[in-house]
Amino acid sequence: AAQDAVDPTRLVDAFEASFGKYEGYRRSGAKGVCARGEFVGSADGRALSTSSAFSGRPVPVIVRFSVGGANPRAADNAKGQRNLALQFNLPDGEVWQMGNISAPVFGAENPAQFLGRVESLRPDPATKAPDPARVKAFADANPQVLLQGQYFMRQPVPASFAGVNYWGVHAFGFVDGRGTTQWGKWVFEPVGGTLGLSDDEAKARGPNFLADELRERVKAKPPVFDFVLQLAQPGDRLDSAVTPLPEDRRRLSLGQLTITGVAPDGGGDCLAITFNPMVLPKGIQPSADPMLAARAAPYAVGLGRRLVEGPKQ
Numbered sequence: 001a002a003q004d005a006v007d008p009t010r011l012v013d014a015f016e017a018s019f020g021k022y023e024g025y026r027r028s029g030a031k032g033v034c035a036r037g038e039f040v041g042s043a044d045g046r047a048l049s050t051s052s053a054f055s056g057r058p059v060p061v062i063v064r065f066s067v068g069g070a071n072p073r074a075a076d077n078a079k080g081q082r083n084l085a086l087q088f089n090l091p092d093g094e095v096w097q098m099g100n101i102s103a104p105v106f107g108a109e110n111p112a113q114f115l116g117r118v119e120s121l122r123p124d125p126a127t128k129a130p131d132p133a134r135v136k137a138f139a140d141a142n143p144q145v146l147l148q149g150q151y152f153m154r155q156p157v158p159a160s161f162a163g164v165n166y167w168g169v170h171a172f173g174f175v176d177g178r179g180t181t182q183w184g185k186w187v188f189e190p191v192g193g194t195l196g197l198s199d200d201e202a203k204a205r206g207p208n209f210l211a212d213e214l215r216e217r218v219k220a221k222p223p224v225f226d227f228v229l230q231l232a233q234p235g236d237r238l239d240s241a242v243t244p245l246p247e248d249r250r251r252l253s254l255g256q257l258t259i260t261g262v263a264p265d266g267g268g269d270c271l272a273i274t275f276n277p278m279v280l281p282k283g284i285q286p287s288a289d290p291m292l293a294a295r296a297a298p299y300a301v302g303l304g305r306r307l308v309e310g311p312k313q
C-alpha cells in the first residue's frame, strides 16, 4: 500500500548511519562466503508448480552463506542471524533468487516500521551507542520488532553454516499446470539436523570459523538441505513476515539442495549478485507481504554502491 512505501535510498542510508558503512561490503549479510550447489526437485514440487526448478533434473545453484548484519568482521561465535541466499540457474537463462534467514520471522512487519526500528538504533554521537530510551520507546510502540531477537536468544550459536534452518519468511504462491495456486512458506532444513554450540564451545571456537568449517565439511561430505514447503490453508495470513503459519500445517519436500563447493576466499560468483527475492521463475508468485516487494529496490541500491566501491565478499 502507498502508505507503506519507503524510499529505498533512505533505507540504505539508515542502515549505514545505524550499523556502519563498510565500503565494498553488503549493507546486510556483509560477512559471507560464496558456494555452489545443485538442486534436484521432487515429485511433490512438480505437482505444486510448473517451475523448471522442480523438473527433477539437477539445477546449478549459486549459494551465499552469511552472518547477519553490516559488519564484515562480525563474530561467528555469537548468537544471531545467519543467511542462506540462493540463485537457481534454470534452463533458458531463467533465474530464481531468494535470501533466507535463520529465523521463522523477520524483524519488522512493514517497511515503515523497519525504517523506524533501524533509525531507533542509530548511535548517539555523544555516546557512540544507541540511546536505550529511544530504542525502548520504539519497541514498546512496535512490539513485532522484538520477536526475531527473542527467537535468536533461544537458539544456540550455530556450529556450521550447514547446521541451521533457513526460512523464506514470506509467503509465495506455487502455480500448477491447471493454474491453481497453493500458497505456502518455505524453510531449508539440513538433512543431517541442526548443529549448535554450547556457550563454552562457542567461546573456544573464536570469532572466525564458519567459512573454513564449511570448506572442510563440503570436502568430507557435501551437506544436503531439504527445501520444505509448509502449505497454507484458507484464512492463514499470507502478508506477514512476522507471523509464521500455524505449526500443524502440512509440510512437503520440494527437493534437495546439495552444497558441492565453497570459494577458497572472499571471491566467487556472488560478488556482483544481489539476491532479490522478487526475481521469481514462471510457476512461482509473490505474495502481498509488504516486506517482500520492499526488498527489491534497496538491494539494487546496495549493489550499486558496493560495485562502485569495489565489491568484496
Ligand code: HEM
Pocket: 011, 012, 025, 026, 027, 028, 029, 032, 064, 065, 066, 083, 084, 085, 099, 100, 101, 106, 111, 114, 167, 168, 169, 241, 273, 274, 275, 291, 292, 294, 295, 298, 299, 302, 303, 306
Ligand atoms: C525493506 C526491508 C529490507 C531492507 C531495506 C533490506 C536491505 C538489505 C540490503 C541492502 C542487503 C544487501 C544487498 C546487496 O548488497 O546485495 C540485504 C541482504 C539480505 N537481506 Fe535484506 N533487507 C530487507 C528485508 C529483508 C527481509 C524481510 C529478509 C528476510 C528473509 C531479508 C534477508 C536478507 C538476506 C538473507 C540478505 C543477504 C543476502 C546475501 O547474501 O547477499 N532482508 N538486505
